[in-house]
Amino acid sequence: MKLKSICRTFSRRNSFFIDDNLKNAQAVTLLGWHGVHYTGVMETETKLRSLGVGI
DSSP, X not given: OOHHHHHTTSOGGGOEEXXXXXXXXXXXXXXXXXXXXXSOHHHHHXXXXXXXXXX
8 A cells, every 4th residue: 555545544634654764754744744753762752742742
C-alpha cells in the first residue's frame, strides 16, 4: 500500500508519523500529518510536546 493512500484513511490533523528517515517525515507533512523526524528519544519527546502531545 502506498504511503499517500494510507495517509488518507486517518484524521490528518490529529495524526503523527515518526520516522528516522527525514524524507518520510517530510513527505507525510506535505500530506497534512505531523511528520516528526526521529533523531533520538529526548528530541522526539521535545518535538511531540511542542505539538501539544502529553507525554
